[in-house]
Amino acid sequence: MSGNEAIARGAYEDGITFASAYPGTPSTEIMEAFSKYDGVYAEWSPNEKVALEVGIGAALGGARALVVMKHVGVNVAADPLFTASYTGTEGGLVIISADDPSMHSSQNEQDNRNYARAAKIPMLEPSDSNEAKEFIKIAFRMSEEFDTPVFLRTTTRISHSKSVVDLEEPETRTEKRDFRHDPSKYVMVPAKARERRIEVEKRMERLREFAETFPENRMEIQDTRVGIITAGMPYNYAKDAFPDYSYLKLGMVHPLPSGLIREFASKVDKIFVVEELDPFIEEQVRAMGIEVVGKEVFSYTGEFDPGIVEAGVTGNRVGEVELPARLLPQRPPNLCPGCPHRGLFYVLGKLKVFVTGDIGCYTLSFMKPLEGLDSCICMGASVGMAHGMDKVLEGKGRVVGVLGDSTFIHSGITPLLNMVYNKSNAVVVICDNRTTAMTGMQEHPATGFTLQGAATKALDFVELAKALGIDNVRVVDPFDIKETRRVIKEELSREGPSLVISRAPCALLAVKKKTGRRVPLRIDPDKCTGCKACLGLGCPPISWQRLEDMEMETEKKTKRQEGIAVIDSALCDGCTLCQQLCSAGAIEGVADDE
Amino acid sequence: MNKSVQNVLLVGVGGQGIIRASDILSAVLMRAGFDVKKSEVHGMAQRGGCVSSHVRFGSKVYSPLTKKGDVDILVSFEKLETLRYLDYLKADGKVIINDEEIYPPSVNLGEEAYPADATNFIKKHFTSVKVVNATEMALRSGDRRMANTVILGVLSSYLDIEYRVWEDVLEESFPPKILSGNKEAFELGRGV
Numbered sequence: 001m002s003g004n005e006a007i008a009r010g011a012y013e014d015g016i017t018f019a020s021a022y023p024g025t026p027s028t029e030i031m032e033a034f035s036k037y038d039g040v041y042a043e044w045s046p047n048e049k050v051a052l053e054v055g056i057g058a059a060l061g062g063a064r065a066l067v068v069m070k071h072v073g074v075n076v077a078a079d080p081l082f083t084a085s086y087t088g089t090e091g092g093l094v095i096i097s098a099d100d101p102s103m104h105s106s107q108n109e110q111d112n113r114n115y116a117r118a119a120k121i122p123m124l125e126p127s128d129s130n131e132a133k134e135f136i137k138i139a140f141r142m143s144e145e146f147d148t149p150v151f152l153r154t155t156t157r158i159s160h161s162k163s164v165v166d167l168e169e170p171e172t173r174t175e176k177r178d179f180r181h182d183p184s185k186y187v188m189v190p191a192k193a194r195e196r197r198i199e200v201e202k203r204m205e206r207l208r209e210f211a212e213t214f215p216e217n218r219m220e221i222q223d224t225r226v227g228i229i230t231a232g233m234p235y236n237y238a239k240d241a242f243p244d245y246s247y248l249k250l251g252m253v254h255p256l257p258s259g260l261i262r263e264f265a266s267k268v269d270k271i272f273v274v275e276e277l278d279p280f281i282e283e284q285v286r287a288m289g290i291e292v293v294g295k296e297v298f299s300y301t302g303e304f305d306p307g308i309v310e311a312g313v314t315g316n317r318v319g320e321v322e323l324p325a326r327l328l329p330q331r332p333p334n335l336c337p338g339c340p341h342r343g344l345f346y347v348l349g350k351l352k353v354f355v356t357g358d359i360g361c362y363t364l365s366f367m368k369p370l371e372g373l374d375s376c377i378c379m380g381a382s383v384g385m386a387h388g389m390d391k392v393l394e395g396k397g398r399v400v401g402v403l404g405d406s407t408f409i410h411s412g413i414t415p416l417l418n419m420v421y422n423k424s425n426a427v428v429v430i431c432d433n434r435t436t437a438m439t440g441m442q443e444h445p446a447t448g449f450t451l452q453g454a455a456t457k458a459l460d461f462v463e464l465a466k467a468l469g470i471d472n473v474r475v476v477d478p479f480d481i482k483e484t485r486r487v488i489k490e491e492l493s494r495e496g497p498s499l500v501i502s503r504a505p506c507a508l509l510a511v512k513k514k515t516g517r518r519v520p521l522r523i524d525p526d527k528c529t530g531c532k533a534c535l536g537l538g539c540p541p542i543s544w545q546r547l548e549d550m551e552m553e554t555e556k557k558t559k560r561q562e563g564i565a566v567i568d569s570a571l572c573d574g575c576t577l578c579q580q581l582c583s584a585g586a587i588e589g590v591a592d593d594e
Numbered sequence: 595m596n597k598s599v600q601n602v603l604l605v606g607v608g609g610q611g612i613i614r615a616s617d618i619l620s621a622v623l624m625r626a627g628f629d630v631k632k633s634e635v636h637g638m639a640q641r642g643g644c645v646s647s648h649v650r651f652g653s654k655v656y657s658p659l660t661k662k663g664d665v666d667i668l669v670s671f672e673k674l675e676t677l678r679y680l681d682y683l684k685a686d687g688k689v690i691i692n693d694e695e696i697y698p699p700s701v702n703l704g705e706e707a708y709p710a711d712a713t714n715f716i717k718k719h720f721t722s723v724k725v726v727n728a729t730e731m732a733l734r735s736g737d738r739r740m741a742n743t744v745i746l747g748v749l750s751s752y753l754d755i756e757y758r759v760w761e762d763v764l765e766e767s768f769p770p771k772i773l774s775g776n777k778e779a780f781e782l783g784r785g786v
Contacts, residue, residue: 104635128631157633157658157659160633160634161631161633161658162617162620162630162631162632162633163630163631163632163655164629164630235656236656236657236658237656237657237659240599240657240661241661305659305660305661306659306660306661306664308661310661317662321663321680321681321683321684321687321719323680323719326715328674328677328678329674329701329707329708329709330698330700331607331642331643331675331698331699332698332699333608333642333643334643334699367699368699369703535703535704538699540642540699540702542702543697543702544702544703544704546704563704570738
């Protein structure tokens with residue numbers, strides 16, 4: 001089981017029946033697995049702030065609520081988070097923060113242990129799938145016992161690694177689902193918040209005592225010459241490299257057990273703190289006056305592995321094969337064949353505009369050859385940034401903001417309203433591919449279906465834009481290059497804010513729903529003039545073949561022709577973008593009998 | 595380093611069925627009684643990027659990632675990707691290469707050349723190198739998408755695990771419609 005599946009399983013075994021989330025790598029599979037268990041309610045909320053508020057509401061109604069997000073999602077949810085720490089929770093409330101050291105699929109690699117400290121919320125950190133399954137249960141019990149939200153932190157390597165898990169039968173736990181009026185606890189006006197503020201500190205004091213005897217903070221005393229303090233996945237890397245040293249393995253990373261740490265320090269000669277990202281444990285241990293080795297030998301950035309931990313402790317790398325260095329062609333991820341983003345960003349890349357981008361597959365279009373996107377900060381930033389840039393640049397028609405449908409719903413509506421209110425001239429394009437594509441086809445409020453498959457109202461972007469006060473709303477088909485270019489140019493020259501909805505389903509969604517498999521294309525080598533126009537799309541099935549490398553003799557159509565383009569028809573989706581660009585008419589459909 | 599743990603690293607390009615293959619391998623190893631950990635590095639791999647999947651097994655496995663220089667068998671689904679992960683191999687590590695070239699964007703655009711000498715380079719530095727044409731064998735079994743099953747078949751002859759275990763797991767892994775084709779593909783690979 002993966003760590004994510006194990007968390008879902010643990011919640012199910014613990015009798016948890018309520019969960020809310022917004023998808024985000026590496027956390028997404030938790031909800032996908034949880035939502036399939038019998039008798040549970042699970043929802044995709046429009047963003048992480050809403051998901052947490054939904055969770056707080058459910059907990060105040062007496063339920064045990066699970067809220068799931070990736071590390072940057074906690075930024076979005078930070079506002080309710082810090083005050084929910086003051087109010088505490090009636091039922092139980094556990095928040096999963098899935099961090100992404102090495103940024104496998106993220107725009108930054110923030111260490112969310114810092115949130116636990118800043119918001120004064122306890123945080124558990126499992127080191128494999130079985131612990132993930134057990135820790136979610138402990139987290140709920142702590143939440144109820146200490147009347148506090150509890151964080152469970154994973155990293156990509158916990159979430160996505162698979163290891164052996166012992167399954168147990170689900171427990172039925174009663175919940176007293178009702179509301180209770182308690183304004184002194186739940187109405188955080190200054191006078192009441194000041195009172196709760198003191199309670200929070202008392203709670204932290206009790207949690208620090210709890211940490212001292214918490215069984216998942218455990219010492220493994222073996223060879224006492226070296227002691228390693230660690231938590232989460234790095235524990236495994238260290239154990240792999242140094243099975244015989246002594247360990248203080250922390251299952252709870254906030255608050256830390258100072259007595260236990262002092263005891264461990266008294267038993268070993270030299271201490272290493274092995275932790276990815278920030279020196280979170282290290283600095284607190286140093287502040288206790290204990291000498292340790294940490295970030296002077298370990299990197300602040302990226303995830304570790306056993307080799308990195310070994311090299312940090314011993315000072316050298318061992319056992320690697322000596323190979324002559326070679327420069328290899330990189331293999332960055334690319335938009336799929338038949339991706340609707342390709343046509344849109346081909347057009348944008350050719351216009352003399354700054355394209356503020358966002359979070360989604362389309363962010364990949366910043367690369368060659370499309371080069372159709374100029375910035376990527378966070379969800380929704382494209383819209384606010386486009387407006388800000390439009391305000392400071394002289395003249396019209398120089399800025400386009402682009403974001404996906406799910407991303408627009410997540411954080412794009414408020415800044416779009418701002419564009420109307422503050423009289424923007426920028427153009428916003430929603431790449432409406434009818435799904436949350438990047439995280440693997442999740443439903444959202446405009447798809448017409450919920451996470452658990454129920455039909456529901458689908459948000460209408462055109463009506464929404466009109467209601468916000470946008471007069472210029474256009475819908476285009478991004479597989480029609482000419483039309484897309486014409487519409488965007490028109491809107492760029494128009495006064496006032498414009499919204500263009502570039503609408504076509506994600507290529508993978510089309511495959512999944514078995515809709516519209518198109519006729520794959522091929523290039524007639526006798527007609528191709530080698531102009532490379534089709535290569536400008538950066539489409540995976542289209543490659544370049546030099547004439548001198550070809551087995552067959554091909555006649556040159558122009559004096560300067562150096563090669564021809566070739567389509568691997570087995571990979572081609574038949575979207576026809578390349579056909580629209582081919583002035584030689586060399587691209588044709590593959591006949592059925594070929 | 596924990597010597598009782600064995601390490602297999604499967605690498606290739608998103609879409610080649612590497613994760614599926616490593617799932618099946620892990621299930622087989624678990625069934626054979628090992629502690630198993632498996633981890634992928636794939637981020638946005640559905641979109642054609644590199645994929646690598648570490649599978650580690652033994653009596654007790656801690657880390658799901660193998661350190662560089664510690665892989666026993668490198669199973670590569672694509673030639674160029676083999677080169678990218680060679681430094682993970684032990685000096686006496688074994689290599690299985692699928693004789694397939696998938697061009698990355700820079701090669702498609704004609705900006706960079708695909709390394710022509712990949713196999714020779716690998717053979718120069720490692721003694722046990724097996725090159726198979728899994729796609730061609732998969733086509734013989736009826737569908738090129740079964741190339742990953744062919745490669746699993748090749749890998750199976752490197753591991754000391756009862757044939758029955760493989761058979762059982764294959765049967766549980768594929769729906770009836772494509773089971774016989776996959777079994778045939780597995781056999782073809784195992785026979786190499």
